[in-house]
Amino acid sequence: MIRVEGLTKDYGPRRAISDLTFNADRGEIVGFLGPNGAGKTTTMRILTGFMPPTYGKAEVAGFDIIEQSLEVRRRVGYMPETVPLYPDMTVFEYLKFMADLRRVPEADDRVIDILETLQMDDRADSYISNLSKGMRQRVGLGQALVHDPEVLILDEPTIGLDPAQIIDVRNLIREVGREHTVLLSTHILSEAQQICNRVLIINKGRIVAEDTPERLQARLTGAQRVVLVVGGEAEGVGRVVEGVPGVLAVAGETDGRLEFETEPGKDPRPEVARAVVNAGFNLLELRPVGMSLEDIFLQLTRDEPSPPETSDEAFYDDDEPDDEAEDWDDEAGS
Numbered sequence: 001m002i003r004v005e006g007l008t009k010d011y012g013p014r015r016a017i018s019d020l021t022f023n024a025d026r027g028e029i030v031g032f033l034g035p036n037g038a039g040k041t042t043t044m045r046i047l048t049g050f051m052p053p054t055y056g057k058a059e060v061a062g063f064d065i066i067e068q069s070l071e072v073r074r075r076v077g078y079m080p081e082t083v084p085l086y087p088d089m090t091v092f093e094y095l096k097f098m099a100d101l102r103r104v105p106e107a108d109d110r111v112i113d114i115l116e117t118l119q120m121d122d123r124a125d126s127y128i129s130n131l132s133k134g135m136r137q138r139v140g141l142g143q144a145l146v147h148d149p150e151v152l153i154l155d156e157p158t159i160g161l162d163p164a165q166i167i168d169v170r171n172l173i174r175e176v177g178r179e180h181t182v183l184l185s186t187h188i189l190s191e192a193q194q195i196c197n198r199v200l201i202i203n204k205g206r207i208v209a210e211d212t213p214e215r216l217q218a219r220l221t222g223a224q225r226v227v228l229v230v231g232g233e234a235e236g237v238g239r240v241v242e243g244v245p246g247v248l249a250v251a252g253e254t255d256g257r258l259e260f261e262t263e264p265g266k267d268p269r270p271e272v273a274r275a276v277v278n279a280g281f282n283l284l285e286l287r288p289v290g291m292s293l294e295d296i297f298l299q300l301t302r303d304e305p306s307p308p309e310t311s312d313e314a315f316y317d318d319d320e321p322d323d324e325a326e327d328w329d330d331e332a333g334s
């Protein structure tokens with residue numbers, strides 16, 4: 001199990017994660033869903049004892065991550081974003097090496113078991129350098145499992161895999177999740193929905209929503225983004241659209257074109273059309289466009305009351321223009 005309370009990490013002046021509190025129990029697969037820069041890797045590195053938090057505390061498998069980090073490391077399997085594999089070793093040699101490092105008793109038998117779980121029995125003697133990305137990912141999962149840890153922490157385990165490999169790795173995680181506590185990160189909504197029992201949505205270092213995949217789906221169903229275009233005089237059309245019930249967040253108004261999002265489960269397009277025409281505008285286009293993951297996050301996070309303290313926010317406003325999380329900020333503000 002994992003218990004996290006008030007976990008906060010500052011990199012110099014920059015707050016990467018802020019006051020995270022959550023739990024994960026045995027037999028649960030908890031998804032950490034968020035865009036790049038949200039703080040997923042930072043949290044996982046803290047929970048696996050790679051670095052200390054700035055504030056807050058956490059227990060993994062019943063041990064304190066700071067005071068008892070050796071005990072934690074013994075009981076946690078970690079698959080980082082890029083698993084450090086040794087290309088000159090065979091699959092068997094590598095897993096055996098990792099097993100010995102962690103003092104696994106009867107390591108040879110254990111590695112044979114793991115290879116079976118990974119469905120890689122026939123690749124035991126393949127050199128890692130000759131493996132496909134999907135196979136390497138499985139070996140990465142294998143090293144995380146070899147000491148039979150209570151808790152598994154998987155950082156974007158399906159990133160870079162082709163669709164068939166993704167299915168394999170997801171099935172494997174589901175299998176493993178029955179008897180372990182699994183925390184996995186992903187920036188793919190559908191992945192979180194497919195593998196996880198519970199999803200924590202993290203954005204800009206904060207947990208902004210927590211839900212079962214089913215409820216998350218329900219919250220998102222029907223929400224859509226709509227493009228509206230009027231011809232000729234367009235002054236004030238945004239205000240008219242904004243006033244229609246079921247319309248959220250009008251954005252990007254330029255030259256008679258704007259976008260708006262609809263409340264989940266509502267389709268206010270007929271009312272929007274009527275309102276726009278009645279106000280004397282020439283309606284040319286009213287068309288739904290797909291929502292990106294970013295849109296979905298924005299929508300989910302919009303309703304969250306923002307915390308009153310503003311000091312934290314300052315950390316996100318400073319100078320790191322290339323950060324993807326910052327782009328969101330811009331969109332959210334517009």
Ligand SMILES: Nc1ncnc2c1ncn2[C@@H]1O[C@H](COP(=O)(O)OP(=O)(O)O)[C@@H](O)[C@H]1O
Nearest residue numbers: 011016034035036037038039040041042043323
């Ligand atoms: N070693 C580091 N030094 C300074 N800033 C960092 C470091 N690692 C991550 N960050 C910053 O912390 C934030 C969270 O990053 P990260 O935990 O890697 O997010 P994610 O894994 O969700 O993409 C980002 O803004 C990132 O730029």
Ligand SMILES: [Mg+2]
Nearest residue numbers: 040041042081
């Ligand atoms: Mg990451």
